Amino acid sequence: MSKFWSELTASLTPYVPGEQPKDQKYIKLNTNENPYPPSPSVVEALKGVSHADLRLYPDPTCESLIHAIADRYDLQADQIFVGNGSDEILAFAFAAFFSPNRAIRFADITYSFYQVYAQLYQVPVERVPLDEAFNTPLERFYYSEGGVVIANPNAPTSKYIPVDELRAVLEHNPDQVVIIDEAYIDFGGESAVKLISSYPNLLVVQTMSKSRSLAGLRIGYAMGNQELIEGLNRIKNSFNSYTLDRLALAGGVASLQDEAYFETTNARVIQTREWTTAQLRTLGFDVMDSKANFVFITHPNQDASQLFQALRHRGVLVRFFNQPRIDQFLRVSIGTDEEMQAFIQALKEIVG
Numbered sequence: 313m314s315k316f317w318s319e320l321t322a323s324l325t326p327y328v329p330g331e332q333p334k335d336q337k338y339i340k341l342n343t344n345e346n347p348y349p350p351s352p353s354v355v356e357a358l359k360g361v362s363h364a365d366l367r368l369y370p371d372p373t374c375e376s377l378i379h380a381i382a383d384r385y386d387l388q389a390d391q392i393f394v395g396n397g398s399d400e401i402l403a404f405a406f407a408a409f410f411s412p413n414r415a416i417r418f419a420d421i422t423y424s425f426y427q428v429y430a431q432l433y434q435v436p437v438e439r440v441p442l443d444e445a446f447n448t449p450l451e452r453f454y455y456s457e458g459g460v461v462i463a464n465p466n467a468p469t470s471k472y473i474p475v476d477e478l479r480a481v482l483e484h485n486p487d488q489v490v491i492i493d494e495a496y497i498d499f500g501g502e503s504a505v506k507l508i509s510s511y512p513n514l515l516v517v518q519t520m521s522k523s524r525s526l527a528g529l530r531i532g533y534a535m536g537n538q539e540l541i542e543g544l545n546r547i548k549n550s551f552n553s554y555t556l557d558r559l560a561l562a563g564g565v566a567s568l569q570d571e572a573y574f575e576t577t578n579a580r581v582i583q584t585r586e587w588t589t590a591q592l593r594t595l596g597f598d599v600m601d602s603k604a605n606f607v608f609i610t611h612p613n614q615d616a617s618q619l620f621q622a623l624r625h626r627g628v629l630v631r632f633f634n635q636p637r638i639d640q641f642l643r644v645s646i647g648t649d650e651e652m653q654a655f656i657q658a659l660k661e662i663v664g
């Protein structure tokens with residue numbers, strides 16, 4: 313608490329990102345980063361950026377990247393918005409579409425940044441409880457007063473809602489924006505992008521951080537009806553017109569031009585996820601069926617926080633959430649085969 317803080321600043325509970333430790337080398341399975349490097353074409357594109365041109369502002373309209381995304385998803389350029397990571401886009405979307413006098417809905421167990429943005433913009437929230445198996449009761453999102461946010465696949469549960477089931481939520485909220493956060497959609501789910509032409513209230517948000525191995529470059533994008541994209545641009549241009557720098561623009565375009573690499577690395581992550589899931593079940597863990605690049609696991613007779621510590625002690629970092637309902641779970645990102653073998657080996661030593 314400081315006397316210099318505004319009332320708003322004093323009221324915030326900021327998001328806590330997963331640790332990026334510097335004390336020793338860990339097998340890092342705690343922040344859902346991709347274990348593979350970005351496409352070699354991204355590396356080439358970054359080298360190709362003129363250093364001299366860094367004195368110039370980047371293109372505020374991000375035209376090259378927006379066109380590459382439009383081509384990739386068969387949309388018009390005015391149906392695309394890009395931002396400095398999808399977190400920034402989500403923040404802009406809360407400001408653009410949600411209001412302080414109308415409650416929005418999201419799940420009780422979901423990406424914790426939604427609550428942070430709601431607090432920042434003073435938007436009231438009705439949290440919808442997931443069922444015992446962490447399935448989403450979609451009817452409870454019908455007729456929201458202020459809007460809806462759903463992560464699909466959900467984080468940290470890894471559970472996926474078949475995209476056609478989301479239609480009902482869109483149909484029952486004709487006057488509210490429904491944000492579908494698809495940070496993990498490329499690991500086996502089907503995107504809601506195909507519904508954009510039918511539902512003007514749908515905003516699909518994706519990121520290059522996970523499936524395109526570009527967490528360090530900070531590129532997110534949103535796809536939806538022109539009015540929604542214009543709303544996001546109004547907020548962006550009231551905040552910071554240059555959200556993506558020259559490197560990010562070049563790297564993002566190059567990533568979209570190498571779909572073969574994207575498909576190969578994603579297939580590898582999925583294969584490793586399935587192997588890891590089978591191994592964990594053999595060790596007695598309950599593992600949610602995952603369509604993400606992480607698994608959400610619990611063990612009937614091992615305490616999750618103790619497991620977390622024991623793994624850390626063996627140089628394996630996973631994510632533990634000290635939160636109601638999920639404090640006996642661990643979220644484990646999918647690394648390389650070698651990393652996951654080491655993770656399983658460490659668990660064998662711990663759980664015997």
Ligand SMILES: *Cc1c(COP(=O)(O)O)cnc(C)c1O
Pocket residue numbers: 396397398399400423463467493495518519520521527530531532
């Ligand atoms: C990782 C993640 C994001 C944010 O990704 P950026 O790196 O900011 O693009 C958004 N939503 C969910 C559910 C995530 O897990």
